[in-house]
Amino acid sequence: MTTTTAQDITRRKETLLASLHTGLYIDGTWRDASGGRRFEVEDPATGDVLTTVADATADDAMAALDAAHRAQAAWGRTAPRERSEILRRAFEAVTARADDLALLMTLEMGKPLAEARGEATYGAEFLRWFAEEAVRTPGRYSIAPDGRSRVLVTKRPVGPSVLITPWNFPLAMGTRKIGPALAAGCTVVLKPARLTPLTSLLLADILAEAGVPAGVVNVIPTSQAGETTGPLLKDPRTRKLSFTGSTEVGRGLLAAAADQVLRTSMELGGNAPFLVLADADVDAAVAGAMAAKFRNGGEACTAANRFLVHSALAEEFTEKLVAKVREILVGPGVQDGVTLGALVEEKQRSKVAELVDDAVAHGARVLLGGTVPDGPGWFYPPTVLTGAGPRARLHREEIFGPVVSISTFTTEEEAVTMANDTELGLISFVFTRSLDAGLRMAEVLETGMLGLNSGVISNPAAPFGGVKQSGLGREGSHEGIEEYLETVYVGIAHPHV
Known part of the structure; x- marks a missing residue:
């Protein structure tokens, strides 16, 4: 600047x-x-x-x-x-x-x-x-x-x-x-x-x-x-x-x-699953993940909360996503080029940090970020985790921050079960090359909205809202x-x- x-x-x-x-x-x-x-x-x-x-x-x-x-x-x-x-x-x-x-x-x-x-x-x-x-x-x-x-x-x-x-x-x-x-x-x-x-x-x-x-x-x-x-x-x-x-x-x-x-x-609230099926275009999925997770610093009810990736694509997806996340520039939102600003208040940053610490305690590995920085403002670094155990809080609670947590699945049925395992149902994201698979997901995912091969779908001309305890x-x-x-x-x- x-x-x-x-x-x-x-x-x-x-x-x-x-x-x-x-x-x-x-x-x-x-x-x-x-x-x-x-x-x-x-x-x-x-x-x-x-x-x-x-x-x-x-x-x-x-x-x-x-x-x-x-x-x-x-x-x-x-x-x-x-x-x-x-x-x-x-x-x-x-x-x-x-x-x-x-x-x-x-x-x-x-x-x-x-x-x-x-x-x-x-x-x-x-x-x-x-x-x-x-x-x-x-x-x-x-x-x-x-x-x-x-x-x-x-x-x-x-x-x-x-x-x-x-x-x-x-x-x-x-x-x-x-x-x-x-x-x-x-x-x-x-x-x-x-x-x-x-x-x-x-x-x-x-x-x-x-x-x-x-x-x-x-x-x-x-x-x-x-x-x-x-x-x-x-x-x-x-x-x-x-x-x-x-x-x-x-x-x-x-x-x-x-x-x-x-x-x-x-x-x-939302607890959005982001599903990457076995036939997905990985580059498209990574681009969608960046939009679905880091838009608004992750402080959105529509932000992807749980990344569920087919085991055959997990390594490639994770490697490419980490590379993209490294490009994020953190700083005051008024500065030129900044792509991730501060979280809204200290209380919110503390919650994000607690969720990351809890995930690590439940077996998660930190690939990037994960540490509260020094200095003024309520900043939290873009963070990527893998392998958080099923009892980790971030599987159940909205993260509302710039944190990606990646889990894997092997079958479509397993992915659906994992995605629906929440009291919330605002939005889900699915990446697949198959229209048939996308339409199947639209029928079985318990969600009010579905982003199919898209990480952002909010639109004034479209009905916004959820099912279950999402509203x-x-x-x-x-x-x-x-x-x-x-x-x-x-x-x-x-x-x-």
């Missing part, structure tokens, strides 16, 4: 942070939290405090719900085309501010700038996709089977929705929820992750500039998630909860949502807007019968 580039990044950072609203966004205005509470947001690459933001209380959350409830009727009656045009303008505005959003994501989350720019593009696409879906809400009119009446089926917005987003994709997880909610005619209260609230605050400004009316989108950062959002789930005016995060937290939220019988969307519902695609719509049936007596 040249001195000029470093100075430019520093100037952009200072300008961006100085211009950023850091209050609560409620009913179209920026305000302080009750009691003036604030919390710090840190740069994981340095440990330095970037800024402080308003720390919402339960009273603030209720004020946000009050605003969303007041705005619901008018927003729900807004013409679909008008909602569509607002979302389209929001897409264009996010695209125009992509560099600012990318820098903000890198600063507060740690990912390299190149990946953050990719997320800015990806996140914007949800706004464009749901701008187009807003005018295509389905319905139908039909003759009842006995011919004596008519069946009218229509859709209407669920109502005020509480959206809880994670820290690993600060923009895309917000737009993936806000886009369909607004397209369907729902107002929202967004609670961004404590570690990465800044991107959501900038997004609130962008949405307001695009024409989203006051009260339709409310953003309440907080350091006390349960205390702040708990009352929202008990209030009968809340009609929808959408959460992305861990399965453990998701279970608790589902229990809390049960009292009001809320519509829920849960995108929870409920789908985000993106045509299914995404359905999560924010109620189906209404009208039975019509036919006057001529």
Whole structure:
């Protein structure tokens, strides 16, 4: 990184942070939290405090719900085309501010700038996709089977929705929820992750500039998630909860949502198997593995967690993968050429280190990495392990870090058994030259999504979600807007019968 580039990044950072609203966004205005509470947001690459933001209380959350409830009727009656045009303008505005959003994501989350720019593009696409879906809400009119009446089926917005987003994709997880909610005619209260609230605050400004009316989108950062959002789930005016995060937290939220019988969307944890079948193209599998594991530093629910490689290919696959992993450049995400940034916080790095140490205790051999580096920031080196015993924790728990653990199998049936041996089922990856084998895997793997000869398949036009304890519902695609719509049936007596 040249001195000029470093100075430019520093100037952009200072300008961006100085211009950023850091209050609560409620009913179209920026305000302080009750009691003036604030919390710090840190740069994981340095440990330095970037800024402080308003720390919402339960009273603030209720004020946000009050605003969303007041705005619901008018927003729900807004013409679909008008909602569509607002979302389209929001897409264009996010695209125009992509560099600012990318820098903000890198600063507060740690990912390299190149990946953050990719997320800015990806996140914007949800706004464009749901701008187009807003005018295509389905319905139908039909003759009842006995011919004596008519069946009218229509859709209407669920109502005020509480959206809880994670820290690993600060923009895309917000737009993936806000886009369909607004397209369907729902107002929202967004609670961004404590570690990465800044991107959501900038997004609130962008949405307001695009024409989203006051009260339709409310953003309440907080350091006390349960205390702040708990009352929202008990209030009968809340009609929808959408959460992305861990399965453990998701279970608790589902229990809390049960009292009001809320519509829920849960995108929870993953334990993705990455299968390399006997006939796979090894070079393609290695390229897919690099994308599936090291994208976002491994801090993704879609990251490959368990690498299951046919014994005939294991040596070649491992050798070529290690060679590629050695090329990864670790450093602060704002530096040119960096391909692996810091993990989001010390707690996350400690968990990754614990999982690696536990795997070694259960027989794993470290081929690369595996040691916490000295110096500032929450960095962990890209790591490759082989031979971890079946009781190793990383077979059961999400690693959420840049660690590859390779195991072998000898038959397809053994591979499927190993892959399905988890309570989770978000995504799986399969590499094979055989279409027949790929289709067989699609039918027997217990997964909501399958990457066939591809290490990255997230797409706004495709339904995202899992099975088993990886969640409920789908985000993106045509299914995404359905999560924010109620189906209404009208039975019509036919006057001529």
